[in-house]
Amino acid sequence: MDDVLEKQVMRKLFFRLTPLLMFLFIVAYVDRVNVSFAALTMNKDIGIDVYTYGWGAGIFFLGYFIFEIPSNLMLAKVGARTWIARILFTWGLAACAMAWVQGGTSFLALRFLLGVAEAGFFPGVILYLTFWFPARYRARIISRFMLAIPVALAVGAPVSTWIMQLDGTLGFKGWQWLFLLEGLPAVVLPIAVLKLLPDNPSKAPWLNEKERLWLEKELASDREAVVVKKAESSIAKVFANPIIWAFCFIYFANVCTNYGLSMFLPQIIKQQGFTTMETGFIMSIPYIAGCAGMLLIGYFSDRFKERKWHLIGSLMITAVGLGLAGWLGSTIGAIAAICFGAVGIMGCKGPFWPLPSAYLTGAGAAAGIALINSVGNLGGFVGPYMLGWTKQATGTFSSGLYVLGAIAFAGALLTYVTVKVVKLPAKQNN
Numbered sequence: 001m002d003d004v005l006e007k008q009v010m011r012k013l014f015f016r017l018t019p020l021l022m023f024l025f026i027v028a029y030v031d032r033v034n035v036s037f038a039a040l041t042m043n044k045d046i047g048i049d050v051y052t053y054g055w056g057a058g059i060f061f062l063g064y065f066i067f068e069i070p071s072n073l074m075l076a077k078v079g080a081r082t083w084i085a086r087i088l089f090t091w092g093l094a095a096c097a098m099a100w101v102q103g104g105t106s107f108l109a110l111r112f113l114l115g116v117a118e119a120g121f122f123p124g125v126i127l128y129l130t131f132w133f134p135a136r137y138r139a140r141i142i143s144r145f146m147l148a149i150p151v152a153l154a155v156g157a158p159v160s161t162w163i164m165q166l167d168g169t170l171g172f173k174g175w176q177w178l179f180l181l182e183g184l185p186a187v188v189l190p191i192a193v194l195k196l197l198p199d200n201p202s203k204a205p206w207l208n209e210k211e212r213l214w215l216e217k218e219l220a221s222d223r224e225a226v227v228v229k230k231a232e233s234s235i236a237k238v239f240a241n242p243i244i245w246a247f248c249f250i251y252f253a254n255v256c257t258n259y260g261l262s263m264f265l266p267q268i269i270k271q272q273g274f275t276t277m278e279t280g281f282i283m284s285i286p287y288i289a290g291c292a293g294m295l296l297i298g299y300f301s302d303r304f305k306e307r308k309w310h311l312i313g314s315l316m317i318t319a320v321g322l323g324l325a326g327w328l329g330s331t332i333g334a335i336a337a338i339c340f341g342a343v344g345i346m347g348c349k350g351p352f353w354p355l356p357s358a359y360l361t362g363a364g365a366a367a368g369i370a371l372i373n374s375v376g377n378l379g380g381f382v383g384p385y386m387l388g389w390t391k392q393a394t395g396t397f398s399s400g401l402y403v404l405g406a407i408a409f410a411g412a413l414l415t416y417v418t419v420k421v422v423k424l425p426a427k428q429n430n
Contacts, residue, residue, distance in 0.1 A: 008211065009207070009214060012207065013133060016196075017197070021125055022145055022148045023189075024088065024121075024189060024193070025122070025146070025148035025149070026151055027182075027185045027186050027189065029149055029153070030152050030160075030182050031091065031183060032060060032118070033152075033156070033262050034156065036057065036263045036265065036266050037157070037175075038179065041164065042173070042175040046101055046102060047104070048103070048107060049392070050392055052107070052108075052388075054387060054388015055388065056108050057111070057263040058263075058380060058382065058384040059381060060114055060115035060380065060381075062112060062378075062381055063115030063116035063117075064115035064116070064380070065119075065381075066116070066119070067115075067120065069367060069371060070119075071087070072123045073367065073370070076127065080127075081193060082194070083120070084121065084128075085190035085194050087120055087121045088186045088189050088190045089190045091114060092184065092187035092189075093187060094113050094116075094117045095114060095183030096183035097113075097179075098110050098114070099175075099177075099178075099183075123369045123370045123372075123373040126353060129142065129145065131201070132201060134218040134219060135222040140301075140350065142349060142353045142354070143299070143349060144295070146349040146350070149258075149287075149294075150288070150342070150346050151287075151291060153262060153287040154285075154288050155284070156182075158280040158284060159280075161279060161280030163177050163181055164177070164178055164276060201216055238368045238371060239367070239371065241368075244356070244372065246414055248375035248376055249376075250315075250352065250376075250414055250415050251377075252375060252376045252382075252411075253414075254315070254345065254348045254376070254379070254411060255376050256380070256407050257322060257341070259384055260384055260387050261338065261345070263383070263384040264384065264388075265283055265286070265338070266280075268334075272331075272332075286342035290347075291346070293314075293343030293344065293346050294350060297310055297347035297351065301354075307351040308351075308419040308420070310350075311412075312416055313347075316409070317340065317341065318345050319408040320344075321338060321341020321343070321344060324337035326398040326400075326401030326402045329398055330396075341405075344408070355419075383404060386404070387401075390403065
């Protein structure tokens with residue numbers, strides 16, 4: 001009977017919550033990275049070089065970093081539904097405003113403000129999912145939610161390059177239409193969030209009493225089973241905990257490779273002689289491979305109740321793929337190597353996030369998840385900056401890809417040390 005009830009509740013949670021959350025993240029991710037497509041013509045139009053573009057692509061994450069933890073704590077205080085709606089509306093306005101950048105200064109300023117506006121969205125959703133899904137489901141649920149990343153890139157690439165064909169319509173450049181049309185959904189989606197996302201199971205009208213009691217019992221059992229007790233999970237102790245900082249760097253390694261690659265991939269592909277439209281379609285291929293990697297690795301991580309080796313393996317695939325892409329240079333083989341690396345980049349998401357949620361609870365969970373995400377997302381600044389700087393210095397992207405591969409390898413090594421030496425359980429039910 002319990003098995004039937006469990007399947008019934010999980011089915012309801014998945015179909016009531018996950019599709020909207022995935023769509024919100026697709027919109028968020030498109031608004032983060034559409035600058036990589038705009039750069040194909042925008043950089044020349046507003047007079048910025050590849051180094052300044054690298055700064056602007058990454059400075060988003062400085063604003064994100066500064067306001068991440070305060071935003072996530074506000075979400076826990078005022079409720080997920082209200083705060084996620086606020087985040088959506090303000091980042092939508094900032095995303096649309098990118099259509100009016102005039103030069104390097106306004107480009108950097110608006111990219112920074114976009115990061116400020118979006119701060120708290122991703123860790124807020126990760127925290128929100130812990131309010132609903134028992135721990136043993138989280139790797140697969142997080143993998144499915146984060147499937148939005150490769151989907152956003154696989155679908156967004158051809159859509160973005162198609163929008164840029166509107167160049168000259170009503171006097172706007174193609175890249176201006178790109179920012180306007182892809183920013184507008186975030187402005188109107190708060191209405192859907194306020195209507196469709198309850199704050200917690202007790203406020204879900206689509207759960208009956210029996211389902212609600214079962215779910216609340218499961219979630220309470222998970223909270224009691226975490227490695228760190230509530231009394232030890234204070235915000236201050238989270239900031240002083242070296243294990244949490246190790247998680248920060250591991251996530252930094254993944255984010256650094258992800259954004260370093262995605263922010264420059266259109267330029268890497270186009271330098272091989274493809275048109276803008278061809279570039280959009282070719283760029284979708286690595287992220288289709290990433291979709292498969294994310295789903296498979298998340299599924300097997302849950303199936304075998306194992307996180308460490310799935311995460312290490314994903315980081316090593318990333319390192320090998322990017323290293324090969326750098327060695328192969330401007331060839332079709334480099335695109336194949338990037339596809340391989342994308343499997344690892346996307347595959348990290350599922351096995352990584354259950355580790356912090358197995359280690360923290362209470363107020364420390366909100367602060368810890370936000371700290372890991374905010375520090376880790378500095379990789380979104382370092383990755384594009386590194387590729388922009390090395391491209392400016394060497395004339396090719398190869399050196400930057402080598403550096404990204406080395407960072408992924410370091411993340412794999414630190415994962416082994418953190419889980420093995422510190423004795424954080426690698427095989428667990430969460």
